Amino acid sequence: MQPRNMSMSGAVDLSAVKAAAEAKQKAEQARAQRATAQAGGQQPEAHIQLVIDVDESTFEQEVLQRSTEVPVVIDFWAEWCGPCKQLSPILERLAEEYAGQFILAKIDVDSNQMLFQQFGVQGIPAVFAVIAGQALPLFQGAAPEPQVRQVLDQLIEAAEQRFGIVGTQVDPAQAAADRQVQEPVEPEPPSNPALAAAHAALDGGDLGGAIQAYENVLAEEPGNVEAKLGLAQAQLLNRIQGTDPDQARKAAADRPEDVAAQLAVADLDLVGGHVEDAFGRLVGTVQRTFGEDRDAARVRLLELFEVVGPDDPRVIAARGALARVLF
Template identity: 85%
Template sequence: MQPRNMSMSGAVDLSAVKAAAEAKQKAEQARAQRATGQAGGQQAGAPVQLVIDVDEAGFEQEVLQRSTEVPVVIDFWADWCQPCKQLSPILERLAEEYAGKFVLAKIDVDSNQMLFQQFGVQGIPAVFAVIAGQALPLFQGAAPEPQVRQVLDQLIQAAEQRFGIVGRPVDPQEAEAARQAAAQAPPAPPANPTLAAAHAALDGGDLGGAIQAYRNVLADEPANVEAKLGLAQAELLQRVQGADAERVRKDAAERPGDVAAQLAVADLDLVGGHVEDAFGRLVATVQRTAGEDRDTARVRLLELFEVVGPDDPRVIAARGALARVLF
């Protein structure tokens, strides 16, 4: 592994990641607050954690918002990954040694497939950085500590020079105490065991089981926001699973009148962070079709709205565009 020049030209588009995280966070806000005993993130004056476990629901607050104050290094890992077990301890040790110059966010790819795909991770371990809401890849694979240290030094320097972000000094012992306290906080009891089972299935990669469980919840509670979002995410992941992106895009280009081909590309665009492209393609498909084909495209567009979140400006704009072509 060679140290990476900290240019933002290779930055990852986090717009879809941010939107999906915001929507999921809103749906789970009450449950998360009960679990942590906090009303809005970390309490003022509380010790900053140097190493944090992050999931899709907490990505907006724990990574994007935090990256405006300190560089956030993301470690994509999995329990079965042997190279991860070599790299992760190095990153954790350096997070403590650097004492607040960066924060390490650990993301289990098995439990957070949406983030895994939206970052375009090709293999693990994979290490990214987020500075001022912008993400860039650092390196992939296990690496010796001196080279990891060199990359981190470049990252910290780039964060200060380009964005004026320097973090703040943190006592490693206080940070570890905060981490242990957070890990020991009792989880809030699920209000709906079927919904909890659906979440567990989604986190475990059982997309078929998650879809059925979310549908069961919605059969009893049609307005359940959390279940709607979970179902939309699970169905999207199931549709793109194993897809040959090059073939999907070629098919859509060669058959512009094929609704199924256009829907497949829209799914890939959304997962890849190209939200406007996905919405624009489906609005155009609705506009030039009729009958069952039009309804199919319209329903898919509404499903993707659920993934991104109803309050997102791009969803609001696309809803307006959809209304204009329908009426």
């Protein structure tokens, strides 16, 4: 990932908040109020959430309106996305460290397809920023922390220079505590060292090691749902390594009879969050093929079902479509 120049050129105007001039005026007023409060010996604001979960119903209030006072960084992610699990902890930790210079808004793409499409996200994880109602892409993919810091520093500088938006002073320890109180406490799963090692390998990007580790768990516990999901994720990410998306899509379009080309694009679609497209492509491939080709497309579709989860409505719909073309 190469950090972008935060010039704001080409930013997408979301047309849902006040104009930049008004945002700048509001930010200047907020700065004056903070200066007065600090002169009076008041403590930093403690109860501003630095990391928030946002959906389509709360987007305008939590992102657009907030963006007139503080830069809002958006993390597009999904539960099944391995690289997301590498990037999200970095962003959350930096949100607390920067203590109010930006707010991190987390958006689950599976539950918020409208926002996913509105921003033109091509793959996840994807990170955008919104400043004074204007959105601009920052980077895509799991990036190392030093480069993430560089992008955030550029963003904060651009927000202040262009709009006068500097965020607010927050007690990071209290903000972290507030988030822990708000998040539901889930019981810890039973300890399984082999499964934990598999998860660690996946989170660390060791896909070969993760695949072997999950297979070892399943050899002992064939019904372990968590290991099946992890294995499917690791295999998917391993398959797309080194794939050129443009070349793969061109090959699939030029050669619709090429089953391998269709499988490759279905993988790319799923990783990019285009779940229905991936399922539809494979159902169509099953429908027009026979023998080993049909079986290869069917098996890949079942593997992608494992990645998304059996209870997902899109999986249920695709299973019905698969059954119709098979029988």
